[in-house]
Amino acid sequence: MTPFLPHDLEREIFEFSALSNPRSIPKLVLVARHIKNWIEPLLYRTLSVVNEDQADSDAVDLIRISTSICLAISPASFFHVRYLALTGVSPDTVSLILARCSGVVGLAIFQTYPPDPAWFPLIAAMSNLRQLSADINYFFVPPRVEFSHLVLTGLTHLDMFETPLSENWAMDICSLPRLTHLSFNTDDVEPFAPETQIRYILANSKSLEAFVLLIFEYEKALKQYDEYEYFSNDPRSVVMSVADSGYLVDWERGATGGDDYWIQAERFIQKRRSGEIKGSEYVIVLPTSPNFAFDSDPLSFMQWLRTGLNEVPPLYLPTPFLDPSQLKALPL
DSSP: OOOOOOOHHHHHHHHHHHHHHHHGGHHTTTSSSHHHHHHHHHHHEEEEEOOOOOOTOOOOOOOOEEEHHHSSSSGGGGGGGGGGEEEEEHHHHHHHHHHOOOTEEEEEOOOOOOOGGHHHHHHHTOOTOOEEEEGGGGGGGOOOOOOTTTHHHTTTTEEESSSOOOOOHHHHHHHOOOOOOEEEOOOOOOOSOOOOHHHEEEEEEEEEEEEEEEEEHHHHHTGGGGGGGGGGGTTTTTEEEEOOOGHHHHHHHHHTTSSHHHHHHHHHHHHHHTTTSTTTTEEEOOOOOOTOOOOOOEEEEHHHHHHHHEEEEEEGGOSSSSOHHHHHHHHO
């Protein structure tokens, strides 16, 4: 049967439909053979691989799968993977998956145990890698980060879980030529990165557009609010409060074209630059629901407090509830 539309336009329509609703891909591939050839690779564009206990059939956009399902995928299909997250996956399985996914652009390794240095050569084979979330300290033996390595010099987005094991790590980070977005995430009670090094990065990185410090509890963000007061002097620097349980969901949202914490930071930074948000406000409160749609611009911490606790949607409320005495201590 002769198609009514030119092939280019027909393909564009089906690809747009598939990317807008990845859950529709298994049905779309049944329409016709040529459409299957166009659409099926999009099914594997983003994979979030978790252990069996974390697998969730209702996860964001049909991308979170168990290790057993992942290993059952045809090896040739891994060629199409562009965004890959590995969470709680055994070291041997991680090695196998990394070896198959050489075309990855964005990689996240969320593990409960130290990464294996043997993974790094497999990551180094990803010549198009631009975004990395990992504890990079364990990729090098001895544990000293080589920021001159091609894997790191090609990155635009780097999310680190620990302070780098490098004598002059702040200077090394500034030497990364393409790095535009840098973040540290921590669940430590004490301030994460030394002020001297952060100030150095903000002052000397020529390419940096956003510096984000992720703190995984509202109360910790509140306690540490004054520790990063110097963030007021640079609109690119932001502290974000986000639930630990929502971090993987945030990565999945961004990998499938949604607004992740990087996008929220960019919008917030733009508002600080324009004066719409005061420069003295540098903390963002992010929602925790995996189904939350970012219909509006991010709330600054001060805006969140000013709205009045009775008027704040449940997604924005900390648990346990903030003590009123803590609110009085903050300059509203």
